[in-house]
Amino acid sequence: MKMNKIVFCLLLLLLTASFVHAAMADPSTGTKKLDLTRYHNVGNIWLRVSNYGFFGSGDDIVPQYPSLEYPGGSGIDYLYQGALWFGAKKTRRDGLNRKLYWKTYPPTAANDTLMFEGQEGWTPDMKPVLDTLVTVGFDGDADLYEFLPAYNPLLVSNPAQAENYALYNALDGIATASTRTQKRGVDDDGDGRIDEDFVGYTFPFREADELPTQFRAFGGRHIADMPLSAFSVLDDPATAEIWFPLGFMDLSDRSFTSYAFAARYDDDHDGRFDEDGAPVSEQDFIAYYYDYCPFGTEGDRDHGSARGRNRHYPLNVRVRQMSYQWSYDYIKNLVYVEFNITNMNTEDDLIDCAMGIYMDADVGPQTWGVEKPRTTYPVM
Numbered sequence: 022m023k024m025n026k027i028v029f030c031l032l033l034l035l036l037t038a039s040f041v042h043a044a045m046a047d048p049s050t051g052t053k054k055l056d057l058t059r060y061h062n063v064g065n066i067w068l069r070v071s072n073y074g075f076f077g078s079g080d081d082i083v084p085q086y087p088s089l090e091y092p093g094g095s096g097i098d099y100l101y102q103g104a105l106w107f108g109a110k111k112t113r114r115d116g117l118n119r120k121l122y123w124k125t126y127p128p129t130a131a132n133d134t135l136m137f138e139g140q141e142g143w144t145p146d147m148k149p150v151l152d153t154l155v156t157v158g159f160d161g162d163a164d165l166y167e168f169l170p171a172y173n174p175l176l177v178s179n180p181a182q183a184e185n186y187a188l189y190n191a192l193d194g195i196a197t198a199s200t201r202t203q204k205r206g207v208d209d210d211g212d213g214r215i216d217e218d219f220v221g222y223t224f225p226f227r228e229a230d231e232l233p234t235q236f237r238a239f240g241g242r243h244i245a246d247m248p249l250s251a252f253s254v255l256d257d258p259a260t261a262e263i264w265f266p267l268g269f270m271d272l273s274d275r276s277f278t279s280y281a282f283a284a285r286y287d288d289d290h291d292g293r294f295d296e297d298g299a300p301v302s303e304q305d306f307i308a309y310y311y312d313y314c315p316f317g318t319e320g321d322r323d324h325g326s327a328r329g330r331n332r333h334y335p336l337n338v339r340v341r342q343m344s345y346q347w348s349y350d351y352i353k354n355l356v357y358v359e360f361n362i363t364n365m366n367t368e369d370d371l372i373d374c375a376m377g378i379y380m381d382a383d384v385g386p387q388t389w390g391v392e393k394p395r396t397t398y399p400v401m
């Protein structure tokens with residue numbers, strides 16, 4: 022009996038997998054509104070990445086982008102499309118930003134009155150209203166995107182950002198760096214400072230007490246602003262070994278108001294751009310995206326043809342997505358993807374955070390012949 026149930030579930034999953042093909046990624050052709058132009062190809066498994074949490078080729082047949090293509094160059098994909106999903110519980114507030122509470126807890130259908138903090142009759146022992154919210158990079162079933170770069174097509178509706186949109190949309194893409202040209206802990210440009218000018222904007226470090234003790238002097242500061250003497254700490258090989266500026270950065274920083282983090286930027290104002298960073302792999306791709314509008318644009322912030330049927334409640338998170346690949350034999354068969362998800366709410370914690378990667382993992386050759394639609398690919 023038990024076995025029957027398990028078999029049934031598996032069959033159901035297989036059936037579901039073959040019918041849930043519905044939506045596809047925004048085609049990469051046309052205006053440069055979202056960035057789908059980068060893919061990992063220095064190792065033995067090739068993968069397209071994006072600056073809105075989407076992975077793979079989707080329905081982009083021409084040009085064909087590698088979508089977990091393995092071995093690299095074989096034309097065999099192991100992924101149709103994938104995306105980041107992130108969820109958490111968040112305090113509900115009213116239009117005047119007042120924290121909301123249940124008058125009685127647990128609430129019932131007959132008694133679900135809400136009270137705001139400080140309202141007559143409100144007491145501090147009341148339970149706050151916590152919403153369980155999930156933001157999906159790509160829904161998969163409908164055509165829906167809830168993680169978007171700062172400069173995305175929805176920003177057109179914000180007249181205050183029209184000028185910036187024209188200026189930065191094409192620049193707000195995916196940045197790339199490589200250990201083939203720059204090294205962590207090395208003064209690549211010989212100006213006396215080390216790793217002071219990463220690709221794009223170089224975030225300031227976290228506060229001193231969040232850093233390894235050796236690097237406390239860097240707390241809260243930009244590397245480019247440090248005196249030359251501060252870098253002598255890296256003369257000790259043991260200290261240099263744990264120097265990892267990408268991990269030390271304060272990603273909640275709001276001081277860089279253009280939000281074009283991936284665009285080339287001269288952090289140390291020496292006339293050279295992005296000349297001294299600390300890449301991790303031979304092919305680093307870095308992108309930034311949000312589940313809310315950092316410019317405060319009014320209205321529902323979701324994108325895609327299904328947005329009319331969807332209401333997106335943002336968690337207010339910023340994501341730095343970094344993906345890495347190497348060509349070395351012992352590590353060539355992988356793409357490493359890291360998501361740094363930052364709570365950008367100034368007052369509220371995000372509770373019980375959970376993340377997942379949605380994967381629609383079709384397996385098959387990229388082309389059987391131009392006439393055949395992709396949905397006829399067999400599942401191996």
Ligand SMILES: [Ca+2]
Pocket residue numbers: 210212217218289291293296297
């Ligand atoms: Ca420099």
Ligand SMILES: [Ca+2]
Pocket residue numbers: 208209210211212213214215216217297
């Ligand atoms: Ca330097």
Ligand SMILES: [Ca+2]
Pocket residue numbers: 218286287288289290291292293294295296
């Ligand atoms: Ca520079």
Ligand SMILES: [Ca+2]
Pocket residue numbers: 218219220221222223285286287288294295296
């Ligand atoms: Ca830079």
